[in-house]
Amino acid sequence: MFKLLIADDEARIRKGLKNSLNWSDMNIEIVGEAEDGEIALKIIEDKKPDIILIDICMPFLNGLDLIEKIKSSVSNSIIIIISGYDEFSYAQRALKLRVFDYILKPVDSKMLEGVILRATKELNKFQEKRNYLEWTNKHLEENSSALKQSFLNNWLSGKLTHEQLIDELDFFNINIGKDVGLIVIKVVERLALGVAIKSWDKKMLNFAIINIACEVLNKPEPILTFTDDDGNIVVIMNIDQNKSWHNVGALIEEKIYDYLHYTAIVDQKKVSNILTVRDCYISLINDINKKTQYKPVVLLVMKYICKNYCVNDLNLEKVSKEFNVSSSYLSKLLKQQIGMSFIDYVTSVRINKAMCIMEDPTVKIYEVAELVGYSNQHYFCKAFKKIMGFPPTEFRGGISN
Incomplete structure (x- = not known):
């Protein structure tokens, strides 16, 4: 149900508004009444009403000043002014505050019903939009990994223009600095060196290798880690004056063998321009493919x-x-x-x-x-x-x- 607040300094007006319509039939619950602006403000902050019926002339904090205070905190609430003042200055300020409607006292129940029906229709639109955004955000979150994987493969296979690359990096909130480290890891399963190798599921093996790379890099999460279409694990990271950068490849190889008993070929390069990342990746892949022979x-x-x-x-x-x-x-x-x-x-x-x-x-x-x-x-x-x-x-x- 939608929540309604009635704010008016006259008790008879508040009672009249409560009794003027069958609120429950309109899917509305009255969650509070306020006799002055300060009480109304507290109820609004606590209850977050969807519809606010508010009088302009109230003690301590008048209706228009109250609207200014609450506009940012209840941006989706519908505010309807009910006032005995038929003056242009009040109506003009109400329009600037983007109130939903301005009803003059004495309130006609039919007119009020029409305004409330329009308000609930608008609230239903808000709800549908909110539900859709929640659904898309959830869908995006659930598929984020696959979307990012697709973006990275498109980037490194040369399918993105510079503008598309910048847009995608911005979309995924990926911040790449001046000095970028690129690491490519390829597992060579035929080199067992006489040690019994545990049979790993490919996804689990890649997950374990990425964890090892993160441990060596001493970063809980490099900028990007993913597996390309040929099964190579790729790590892209900001180097940030990492003095041990030149040794990370050998350390990753060593730990992969120590922990997993797999032999891996690891190549790395540093690039200083985001536009050369793809060329660097191709160079590393070519070097690794030679080494596998x-x-x-x-x-x-x-x-x-x-x-x-x-x-x-x-x-x-x-x-x-x-x-x-x-x-x-x-x-x-x-x-x-x-x-x-x-x-x-x-x-x-x-x-x-x-x-x-x-x-x-x-x-x-x-x-x-x-x-x-x-x-x-x-x-x-x-x-x-x-x-x-x-x-x-x-x-x-x-x-x-």
Whole structure:
């Protein structure tokens, strides 16, 4: 039922209004009477009536002032003024306050009935609209995950224009900053390494991997996590000066194996422009797809190097013994599959890690060298220039400019 408040300083007027119509037949319940504006205000705040019959001239707080006070808190309430003042100034102010109707005393019951019927018709429209909005919001909430998944796949498959991308990000309330980290995770189930693997439902496995990624990133919820059409798990996040960003891929791989006994290939890149996220994603997918064609021992050696690149005496013989293969066989295999010798691959990993570290201006060049496994700054600078074509100081200068 709709709730009705009668506010008038005269008791006989209030009684007359109560008895003038069969309110229950009109699906209306009288929830309160008020003899002055302050009492009316308290009832309105407590009961939130749908229809308010209000006199202009009341003690303490007159009707028009009361309407101004309550307009924002009961925006969907219908306010009907009942007044003995047939003056244009009152009617004009009532119109500005957007009251539903203005009835002069003495009140004609037929006229009142007509106004109330129009009011209930309007309230029914409000209710239908509210019900529809609640239904759409519930439907949207229930399907939010699927809608977001569809948006992300459309984005990374190049189906969205720049304007559509911005609109969709705004719709899903996704805020992407200047420095964006993109991580792609692919599970390689054929690499069990002799450990009994639990048979996981694909959705549950992906859910577990996303939780592991969030744990490593130390963020309860990155900007976006989803699974693309090829089953790759994609994480998009704001880096926010995360100094450990360059190590997160190796940590995610390690924890996936430790917790789930699955081997995963994880690649990551940082981008500084939202428009290049798709190109970065394609590049990562291509790199990962190449790696899935490598022999298991090559993948394991690459993981080992990515984890131990900071060890100063990392060498071919040591790694060969770790995987129980001859150094000549491993050297030949690396050259065949990744197109680099062992030392060249180690150097490339170290230089890439060094460039990530150098984004932090507080870390000195000699400290960078030590962090990536070089015993002295001179040897590091020589290796850096050989790969990049310029010294690390020039690279750092380019970042700051």
